[in-house]
Amino acid sequence: MSFGRNVADIDNLLDNVYCGLVARATWTGDFCYLKMITESINLPSLIPARLSTMSNALNHPVQQTSRRGFIKKAGALAAGSAALGISLERGAHAAGNKEIKFGLIGCGGRGSGAAGNALRGGKDIKLVALADWFEPKALAARSTLKGMFKDQVAVDDNHVFSGFDGYKKVIESDIDVLLIACASHFQAPYLKAGIDAGKHVFCEKPHSLDAPELRTVQQACDDAKKKNLNVVSGLCWRYSPVVRETIKRIRDGQIGDIVNAQVHYMAAPYRLTERDPKWSELEWQMHNWYHFFWLAGDQCLQQLIHTADRASFAFGDPKPKLVWGVGGRAAVLGAKYGDLFDHQAVVFEYEDGKQLTGVCRNQVGTWGDENDAIFGTKGRASLKRGTITGENNWRYKGPNTNMYDVEQAELFDAVRTGKTINNCDYMVNSTMMMIMATYAVWTGKRLTWDEVWNTKTTVLQPAYNWEMKPPVMPNAAGEYDIPIPGITKVV
Ligand SMILES: NC(=O)c1ccc[n+]([C@@H]2O[C@H](COP(=O)([O-])OP(=O)(O)OC[C@H]3O[C@@H](n4cnc5c(N)ncnc54)[C@H](O)[C@@H]3O)[C@@H](O)[C@H]2O)c1
Helix, strand or coil, X not given: CCCCCCHHHHHHXXXXXXXXXXXXXXEECCEEEEEECHHHHCCCCCCCCCCEEHHHHHHCCCCCCCCCCHHHHHHHHHHHHHHHCCCCCCCCCCCCCCCEEEEEECCCHHHHHHHHHHHCCCCCEEEEEEEECCHHHHHHXXXXXXXXXXXXXXXXXXXXXXXXXXXXXXXXXXXXXXXECCCHHHHHHHHHHXXXXXXXXXXXXXXXXXXXXXXHHHHHHHHHHHCCCCEEECCHHHHCHHHHHHHHHXXXXXXXXXXXXXXXXXXXXXXXXXXXXXCCHHHHHHHCHHHCHHXXXXXXXXXXXXXXXXXXXXXXXXXXXXXXXEEECCCCCCHHHCCCCCEEEEEEECCCCCEEEEEEEECCCCCCEEEEEEEECCEEEECCCCEEEECCCEECCCCCCCHHHHHHHHHHHHHHHCCCCECHHHHHHHHHHHHHHHHHHHHCCCEEHHHHHCCCCCCCCCCCCCCCCCCCXXXXXXXXXXCCCCCCCCC
């Protein structure tokens, strides 16, 4: 099968991969799996679990840190962080030599990455509990992280949890901070459970897959404010020094008054897990969770959210008045791709007349890129690239501290110093925009914020266990039904 890429392309791509951990690709048939690069970061062994795929490498936002430049830049990290006012290396808890203990739910690519980012934030930070649906994944993450942060990984066998209740046991462990990076379906309820239990929380995006769950997130974040608990979102670009500096310049008027924005996320499909005949339908969907809406949402919620979130940041995070769009499934066919569309285009309209257009695609062998363009009366900006063109040409040249490190450093620093970060407003706003986008594309209708905010449709299930029947099952042809614009309804 041809991917329209040669080895040099792949190498260039990998030069741009840095998602908390450095990765290298090896081609295996249709997909390209990423492994830890031992020589760059002195890992004792290759991570045993498959972390991610080439599509994930494309799909997930990456900082402009090359694997060749990683070591050099790691040294510059401390300097860059100091410039940002963050202490990445602190020996003691500000409140008095106390360790900050954290637990992780979801030990895949991002979860392991986020734990590494957190541990890099100071010797006083300790990982003490882990949970994954699948015990081997939790054990693999423990072993990899232990190899990298020997003195900071203190997860004994009694604190490696698996199954559907593993999350509860992590929350019940002696932890101050909870990191959540599991199948997106569960992130909202786990965020709530963490805040209810009085933990500071880092939660990966998307923050929910439907409006009822998102209303729960809003409520939980309001509770967090009352309890002075930190809530940090995995909408990581808000922590990028490049984005922050570009935003400052936009706020200073360097592109004039913002008129509209255009964002895109063009990528290969997420990684696939082939069905193992030993697995039940539920187990297969859990292994292949990125391709099922009830577990992952769609590309709007998974990927376009990052680019739209940047544009929304530039706009000042107003609620869009309404959204309309188109989408469908044209090129990734077959049951293994679950029940998702493979392309979407949406337009958000705002009260003040601004528009935000978003386009995304998950197809094999197609052009891949992700970027944002913010158009103003005096020029245009790209937050991702850190550029302004027009009356005030400019390019970001400051420290390029990794945003995944920054988000964890700021979270743990806040815990140490008693400050409180609450990312709730944009977590809810940007997630809601993507739920609106999904529903507009599915239904073919023009939908308002209020209509979608008040919907009752939810992916949440009454109970979770290994015997449960997934809410989506193959049809008579062995395929999964997909929405049909004009016919599909959400209520
Ligand atoms: N901010 C970013 O740049 C970024 C990048 C990648 C992924 N993510 C987000 O992070 C989350 C995880 O993505 P990933 O790429 O690491 O996926 P992954 O499949 O690599 O890892 C997820 C892990 O969580 C486990 N898991 C899933 N649901 C679970 C549950 N309820 N309880 C315990 N374990 C569970 C799975 O077995 C798997 O090992 C997703 O929400 C994704 O959108 C964010």
